Amino acid sequence: xxxxxxxxxxxxxxxxxxxxxxxxxxxxxxxxxxxxxxxxxxxxxxxxxxxxxxxxxxxxxxxxxxxxxxxxxxxxxxxxxxxxxxxxxxxxxxxxxxxxxxxxxxxxxxxxxxxxxxxxxxxxxxxxxxxxxxxxxxxxxxxxxxxxxxxxxxxxxxxxxxxxxxxxxxxxxxxxxxxxxxxxxxxxxxxxxxxxxxxxxxxxxxxxxxxxxxxxxxxxxxxxxxxxxxxxxxxxxxxxxxxxxxxxxxxxxxxxxxxxxxxxxxxxxxxxxxxxxxxxxxxxxxxxxxxxxxxxxxx
Amino acid sequence: xxxxxxxxxxxxxxxxxxxxxxxxxxxxxxxxxxxxxxxxxxxxxxxxxxxxxxxxxxxxxxxxxxxxxxxxxxxxxxxxxxxxxxxxxxxxxxxxxxxxxxxxxxxxxxxxxxxxxxxxxxxxxxxxxxxxxxxxxxxxxxxxxxxxxxxxxxxxxxxxxxxxxxxxxxxxxxxxxxxxxxxxxxxxxxxxxxxxxxxxxxxxxxxxxxxxxxxxxxxxxxxxxxxxxxxxxxxxxxxxxxxxxxxxxxxxxxxxxxxxxxxxxxxxxxxxxxxxxxxxxxxxxxxxxxxxxxxxxxxxxxxxxxxxxxxxxxxxxxxxxxxxxxxxxxxxxxxxxxxxxxxxxxxxxxxxxxxxxxxxxxxxxxxxxxxxxxxxxxxxxxx
Numbered sequence: 001x002x003x004x005x006x007x008x009x010x011x012x013x014x015x016x017x018x019x020x021x022x023x024x025x026x027x028x029x030x031x032x033x034x035x036x037x038x039x040x041x042x043x044x045x046x047x048x049x050x051x052x053x054x055x056x057x058x059x060x061x062x063x064x065x066x067x068x069x070x071x072x073x074x075x076x077x078x079x080x081x082x083x084x085x086x087x088x089x090x091x092x093x094x095x096x097x098x099x100x101x102x103x104x105x106x107x108x109x110x111x112x113x114x115x116x117x118x119x120x121x122x123x124x125x126x127x128x129x130x131x132x133x134x135x136x137x138x139x140x141x142x143x144x145x146x147x148x149x150x151x152x153x154x155x156x157x158x159x160x161x162x163x164x165x166x167x168x169x170x171x172x173x174x175x176x177x178x179x180x181x182x183x184x185x186x187x188x189x190x191x192x193x194x195x196x197x198x199x200x201x202x203x204x205x206x207x208x209x210x211x212x213x214x215x216x217x218x219x220x221x222x223x224x225x226x227x228x229x230x231x232x233x234x235x236x237x238x239x240x241x242x243x244x245x246x247x248x249x250x251x252x253x254x255x256x257x258x259x260x261x262x263x264x265x266x267x268x269x270x271x272x273x274x275x276x277x278x279x280x281x282x283x284x285x286x287x288x289x290x291x292x293x294x295x296x297x298x299x
Numbered sequence: 300x301x302x303x304x305x306x307x308x309x310x311x312x313x314x315x316x317x318x319x320x321x322x323x324x325x326x327x328x329x330x331x332x333x334x335x336x337x338x339x340x341x342x343x344x345x346x347x348x349x350x351x352x353x354x355x356x357x358x359x360x361x362x363x364x365x366x367x368x369x370x371x372x373x374x375x376x377x378x379x380x381x382x383x384x385x386x387x388x389x390x391x392x393x394x395x396x397x398x399x400x401x402x403x404x405x406x407x408x409x410x411x412x413x414x415x416x417x418x419x420x421x422x423x424x425x426x427x428x429x430x431x432x433x434x435x436x437x438x439x440x441x442x443x444x445x446x447x448x449x450x451x452x453x454x455x456x457x458x459x460x461x462x463x464x465x466x467x468x469x470x471x472x473x474x475x476x477x478x479x480x481x482x483x484x485x486x487x488x489x490x491x492x493x494x495x496x497x498x499x500x501x502x503x504x505x506x507x508x509x510x511x512x513x514x515x516x517x518x519x520x521x522x523x524x525x526x527x528x529x530x531x532x533x534x535x536x537x538x539x540x541x542x543x544x545x546x547x548x549x550x551x552x553x554x555x556x557x558x559x560x561x562x563x564x565x566x567x568x569x570x571x572x573x574x575x576x577x578x579x580x581x582x583x584x585x586x587x588x589x590x591x592x593x594x595x596x597x598x599x600x601x602x603x604x605x606x607x608x609x610x611x612x613x614x615x616x617x618x619x620x621x622x623x624x625x626x627x628x629x630x631x632x633x634x635x636x637x638x639x640x641x642x643x644x645x646x647x648x649x650x651x652x653x654x655x656x657x658x659x660x661x662x663x664x665x666x667x668x669x670x671x672x673x674x675x676x677x678x679x680x681x682x
Contacts, residue, residue: 143351231600
């Protein structure tokens with residue numbers, strides 16, 4: 001952020017509108033506009049999260065009276081203490097294990113299917129891929145009632161199975177992996193095949209290690225997808241012990257825990273459920289650097 | 300080699316001698332492995348996507364009440380009986396359904412253009428070559444897209460309270476903000492009132508007297524309510540980041556040379572943007588509009604968390620109505636029927652768009668989608 005002021009003031013000394021060279025013409029004035037817009041949008045995008053953070057440490061009276069103030073007075077962690085007294089830890093725990101299983105399942109099954117659709121030659125492959133594309137086009141929200149019907153019919157409604165089994169494969173993930181596998185050179189695999197390696201072995205120890213960027217993309221998408229999923233968890237169970245964070249925290253607004261107007265509680269709940277996503281977002285940035293660089297070296 | 304038997308178990312694989320086995324057995328091996336690899340996908344997607352659609356289709360034409368199996372013998376076929384109250388027969392069901400369609404129509408009409416323009420603006424700003432710390436800003440604008448809609452909704456509920464941060468900020472510039480989430484007044488009603496076209500207290504009889512599909516013209520022309528507008532602002536704010544990445548990808552693909560060449564040729568900044576950049580972005584813009592329309596018609600989470608359809612049903616959407624009908628009122632047939640109508644609607648919109656754009660843009664959109672994935676990885680590398 002400290003770099004913001006410098007360039008504007010530095011460039012202002014340049015002669016405005018030079019010798020008809022258009023590149024210069026667009027210099028300082030344009031930069032000033034860009035920086036003003038940038039500051040405006042940064043505030044617009046960062047400030048809500050700062051308010052959220054600060055409000056978590058306020059009392060409710062303080063939060064209501066001074067919503068814009070960035071200094072809690074008095075400073076309190078009462079909201080967090082209140083959350084630990086509730087079902088919040090259960091929701092958190094459920095979200096964690098569901099997200100881990102779903103992520104592992106999606107990465108494995110989507111890679112398998114993607115590899116099959118990209119590389120293996122068999123009759124029916126084209127038809128299968130068309131089916132995957134068709135499935136991708138089905139709007140998710142339309143499936144809420146249908147999915148409940150099937151979970152109920154299979155007798156797994158209100159069981160832990162209902163939370164993760166339907167999410168284990170995702171057509172979009174299959175699509176991403178297929179596209180990626182098609183982009184890597186086939187020669188290595190052919191060499192392995194000629195050496196007599198089985199299809200699974202070729203896939204597992206030759207193709208997958210070359211696919212780090214796509215695997216990491218899929219990992220992030222899957223984790224975030226299941227961590228942030230709301231609709232599916234609403235229809236998968238109504239047992240409070242099986243609530244995930246999204247489902248549980250959503251109930252805070254309708255006055256669960258007597259928190260109808262307790263803004264610090266809802267802000268701290270929102271904050272806590274955002275932290276894991278933020279961590280994944282930040283941590284995986286590094287892996288992405290590696291993956292993308294490796295891809296670049298290959299050419 | 301140990302993996303061989305486990306996966307394919309092919310007794311006829313070519314021996315040690317390279318390709319001597321010929322394509323026949325290799326093909327067989329690939330067929331077996333191919334189907335084996337897609338089996339988990341087929342099982343899960345069939346069980347939880349294809350079977351559900353079939354079951355819901357049945358429920359939408361049956362009188363199932365939610366008790367027992369929908370396939371048991373005492374569940375009867377009722378034809379279109381779950382659909383007619385929504386579309387044809389006069390009554391509360393049709394009124395609610397039409398209200399939800401109206402709300403969502405205005406919602407889509409507002410959100411899609413706004414989020415596209417905001418995303419493009421953010422992309423153009425962040426893509427300025429002289430800018431330092433571009434990664435930081437890109438991350439900041441993208442971050443809301445990865446945060447749970449529930450968490451964002453809680454924050455915005457707080458920001459939009461009557462004496463909340465938004466209204467206090469508006470107060471700084473002398474605007475007296477509304478009590479956002481309890482305000483059912485429609486924006487078009489308010490605008491017409493402000494312009495002197497009509498008065499909110501005594502709307503013109505010509506509009507209130509004419510009924511179209513169970514709602515008066517006056518109701519149809521309400522526009523999004525103030526409460527809905529708050530949700531719209533939130534959604535625009537949240538999703539613009541994702542679409543920004545798509546635009547950045549497209550912009551990065553436009554070489555600096557082309558832009559500079561155009562400028563040397565005497566075009567000014569705006570001219571370059573209008574006649575070089577925008578045409579180049581056309582596929583990306585179409586992609587964003589398509590995804591935007593598909594996404595916005597499905598809006599559900601915000602209604603579930605923030606408003607439950609209120610105030611005065613002005614944030615009711617087909618998706619939420621369908622959920623409510625099935626899970627709160629046990630009207631499974633009708634809930635499923637609403638879901639199918641929504642399905643058909645989204646499918647039709649996508650198809651119309653496909654048809655209008657046809658193949659010349661089709662491939663361009665696919666390219667844009669591909670670029671977007673590349674940009675996602677670039678975004679993380681911070682290049």
